[in-house]
Amino acid sequence: MVGKHRRSAWHSTLPDSRPSTTSSSRTTKQPLGINQRNKFVHVKNPHLDSMDEDILYHLDLGTKTHNFPAMFGDVKFVCVGGSPNRMKAFALFIHKELGFEGSEEDIQDICAGTDRYCMYKTGPVLSISHGMGIPSISIMLHELIKLLHHAKCCDVTIIRIGTSGGIGIEPGSVVITDTAVNSFFKPQFEQIILDTVVTRSTELDKELAEELLNCSEEIREFPTLIGHTMCTYDFYEGQGRLDGALCFFSNERKLDYLQRAYKAGIRNIEMESTVFAAMCGLCDLKAAVVCVTLLNRLECDQISSPHEVLLEYQQRPQQLISILIKKRLGQHNPK
């Protein structure tokens, strides 16, 4: 179900794009990643069992130095996003929304010993930054998924709350991703492991996407829609921008590419969704990607809206996720 939203003015019918496991050369099909009977987070790495200690280097946490079940065992929602400030703001926002006791000062960065990523916890909600791009989020996800596993967390929902460039939609719209696609519009992520290209599916949880769209019915201030999200390796040439330090293509070629992307059902472009979908899918974590669009790439390349406007845009996915969490916790009182 793609291109679907609650207000007909933004409605569009998009082509089907089922996940594929085909790839260029030397492809290995990946196994599924969880014990289906219970919903514990299971890592898929037999080597971990023989390790005396697991040091999550980039989070500055370790199984011998920290009691993971005590610190994180109650986590049910994990929200991730590129910027440390945004993820701190989200933790403070959700703390207030859920009516938890304790002041803002009580919510401290759990990864304060490193400046790679930041992490905040309030009740069952964990908020973590992942930096920009596939390599950065991939490292964070390896360590986060191991953390959830060591903590014996179960029934975890993980959501990326990000920013993106929209295609053919009003800036400030929120896109809930049904399928993350690569620069060739294919629903797959290619991970190079040793000298093998391993192709992984990037399908996200359709029910969770629908649940989020239902939550958006309660927010009338901005359009929310479901669509495909394109994930690229770069912000400038990789997203067809004419304003980078390098550009060897014309405006016509750029627009042709973006219009073809629109026709393929892509409504926004960002830089993490394919690996996020692939890794969460393999570990059977229910995952969603919810990104606000900062501009319409059919009209411009530069992000020129005032700072306050951009800040307000970034809060939009957070409002949606807050409704979802409150509903799930039985705390939601519709306005």
Ligand SMILES: O=P(O)(O)O[C@H]1O[C@H](CO)[C@@H](O)[C@H]1O
């Ligand atoms: O807003 P965040 O989560 O950082 O995500 C988007 O913004 C960054 C580029 O400005 C990329 O990381 C892209 O995916």
Ligand SMILES: O=c1cc[nH]c(=O)[nH]1
């Ligand atoms: O155009 C944009 C805006 C935000 N993030 C992106 O990756 N691209």
